[in-house]
Amino acid sequence: MISSLITSFVVGGLICVVGQILMDVFKLTPAHTLSTLVVSGSILDGFGLYEPLIDFAGAGATIPITSFGNSLTHGALAEAEKHGLIGVLTGMFEVTSSGISAAIIFGVIGAFIFQNSKTTY
């Protein structure tokens, strides 16, 4: 248990370091950085490389935004395997729904609970 905590710490930290390098060295805005990471995650899954990383690092690979791109591609590929080309379109959100639905639901609930102040950004 301790060892998987350490691997998730190291791998998750390293993915964030990649993001920091994109911001500082390549002077990308946060939005560009996150989009780049999502696209890399989905390409990595196209080569079948992201799932082994999840097996190795657990939350270290599933918490960073790269896993969002991975699960989009993964859902599309799983559905394409069953139903052919149309599955690419229909399977997209099969796996990844929880992140988006949680963000929408808690976004609305948060807006009900909390008041706007300069501290939220």
Next chain:
Amino acid sequence: MEQKQFDKIVDQQTPKTPLFVNMLKAFLVGGIICTIGQLITFFYIRFFPFTERTAANPTVATMVFIAMILTGTGLYKKISQIGGAGSAVPVTGFGNAVISASIEHKPEGYVLGIGGNMFKLAGSVIVFGVVSAFFVALIKTILVKLGVVSW
């Protein structure tokens, strides 16, 4: 003044970003967030019928819930001032972008304010994630059909 001279002066005047320090901070903050995620994953495997594979989904939802509390109380802003990319890259940063936008635009009304602006900051992530996933999956499916690669 020549452009080169001007560039040189601009270079001298802009504060040097301490790259290594920023990287270290991003590593520590991002690592800690992922370790908390791993602890939540253990919790779901231990007390709910989830496997290591399926526990990622409720973990992400829980992390977004935590992000809501931290965003609403203003703590996430402080974390992101320390962590930089370390707080933006984990899914809590995605949650923070959505939730802070919806809190900020609440005065404009529920439909036009919250509904219209919620994905103002985080929308690009979803758009480019979906577009790239579509093309990656399309190319791979065609390659499989042609017999170049296997699933």
